[in-house]
Amino acid sequence: MNLKLSKRIEQIPESVFTTMSRLAIENHAVNLGQGFPDFNGPEWLIEEVYQAMKQGKNQYAPSIGILTLRKNITELYKSIYDINWSYDNEVIVTMGATEALFSAIHSIIDDGDEVIIFEPYYDSYIYDVLLANGIPKFVTLHKPDFSFNFDEFEKAITNKTKLIIINNPHNPTGKVYSFEELKFISDLATKNNLIVISDEVYEFLTYDNVSHIPISTLPGMKERTVTISSAGKTFGFTGWKVGWACANRDLIKGIHSIRQWTTFAVNTPCQHAIAYGLTKINEYLPKFKKLYQAKRDLIINELLNSLFSPTIPYGSYFIMVNIPSGKNDMDLAIELVRDYKVATIPPSVFYSKSDEGKTMLRLCFAKQDETLKSGIKRLKEYKI
Ligand SMILES: Cc1ncc(COP(=O)(O)O)c(C=O)c1O
Numbered sequence: 001m002n003l004k005l006s007k008r009i010e011q012i013p014e015s016v017f018t019t020m021s022r023l024a025i026e027n028h029a030v031n032l033g034q035g036f037p038d039f040n041g042p043e044w045l046i047e048e049v050y051q052a053m054k055q056g057k058n059q060y061a062p063s064i065g066i067l068t069l070r071k072n073i074t075e076l077y078k079s080i081y082d083i084n085w086s087y088d089n090e091v092i093v094t095m096g097a098t099e100a101l102f103s104a105i106h107s108i109i110d111d112g113d114e115v116i117i118f119e120p121y122y123d124s125y126i127y128d129v130l131l132a133n134g135i136p137k138f139v140t141l142h143k144p145d146f147s148f149n150f151d152e153f154e155k156a157i158t159n160k161t162k163l164i165i166i167n168n169p170h171n172p173t174g175k176v177y178s179f180e181e182l183k184f185i186s187d188l189a190t191k192n193n194l195i196v197i198s199d200e201v202y203e204f205l206t207y208d209n210v211s212h213i214p215i216s217t218l219p220g221m222k223e224r225t226v227t228i229s230s231a232g233k234t235f236g237f238t239g240w241k242v243g244w245a246c247a248n249r250d251l252i253k254g255i256h257s258i259r260q261w262t263t264f265a266v267n268t269p270c271q272h273a274i275a276y277g278l279t280k281i282n283e284y285l286p287k288f289k290k291l292y293q294a295k296r297d298l299i300i301n302e303l304l305n306s307l308f309s310p311t312i313p314y315g316s317y318f319i320m321v322n323i324p325s326g327k328n329d330m331d332l333a334i335e336l337v338r339d340y341k342v343a344t345i346p347p348s349v350f351y352s353k354s355d356e357g358k359t360m361l362r363l364c365f366a367k368q369d370e371t372l373k374s375g376i377k378r379l380k381e382y383k384i
Pocket residue numbers: 035095096097098099122167171199201229230231232233238241242243
């Protein structure tokens with residue numbers, strides 16, 4: 001058959017996650033590559049989904065999300081960040097952060113609009129922008145602390161720039177943006193009338209008492225920022241795909257215009273469970289943060305006794321480690337999964353401009369302690 005797909009599709013390669021997960025299965029490897037927990041979220045939340053289903057909450061939800069969840073999201077942000085969003089028209093519940101990103105980018109970008117993206121990036125940003133016929137422009141977060149050069153950022157802004165995308169706390173580096181960095185980005189966004197998408201799916205995963213600051217809380221930013229988060233990350237149920245976006249009503253309207261003709265609504269019982277989960281967040285978060293702080297400390301301590309020196313993550317559940325040999329990340333990741341039975345992610349796929357990604361590997365520490373220990377044990381067996 002000679003069926004032809006669209007030209008837009010031709011620019012979409014197989015994702016590195018698909019490749020590495022396939023290799024992990026074929027080689028019976030410990031998987032420190034895949035970016036999600038290998039353990040369940042809280043049992044009481046599973047019970048809530050079941051109860052919602054039993055109570056008949058199984059039909060289409062309102063397209064922007066059920067009222068209690070929207071209300072609880074706005075109350076959460078009022079209480080922790082002192083920011084006021086209207087649950088009527090400034091919040092939309094989405095099929096994970098992924099749908100919010102796709103719809104926000106498609107509702108903002110016209111052909112040829114430029115979008116500033118920090119690299120290494122969460123790869124869906126690039127493909128969302130390319131699918132919207134936008135042009136990604138890159139600013140590098142440099143090793144070892146993953147800070148960026150303010151001049152490089154300012155020079156990346158042209159008269160075609162429409163949007164800046166930031167991810168804070170950051171996947172894959174674990175960076176948490178400082179107030180000074182956010183202020184610099186905000187000042188240029190307001191000066192140049194740019195929109196900002198702030199992907200904050202790891203907002204509750206910060207370590208060593210480092211605070212996460214939503215860029216929407218800086219002066220002049222509330223009206224120009226789409227803030228995106230994910231209950232999948234916060235409650236450890238990535239497969240439920242419940243996320244949301246908060247932004248001014250015009251931006252939310254744009255996201256909703258796309259959602260009407262893509263997913264229409266998010267699954268109803270999980271929205272009810274997450275709405276309940278948010279009412280318990282003050283009891284839940286300390287345990288959740290403690291669990292991940294312990295996992296981050298464990299992986300750092302193990303890595304410090306290996307050839308793979310870690311860079312220190314202050315947020316998210318990822319860590320970048322330095323490659324000890326002169327090998328590039330792609331070759332080494334394949335060697336490690338094949339010969340040492342441990343899967344990692346070669347991060348050069350998250351870079352478009354700098355070569356720094358070739359000198360590191362990304363590991364995910366949202367894993368049971370036994371998985372972490374046995375994965376690192378295999379890394380320790382690596383011989384240069
Ligand atoms: C930075 C970042 N944004 C968005 C997502 C996707 O979130 P969701 O599963 O809620 O769609 C992920 C998932 O790994 C992520 O790491």
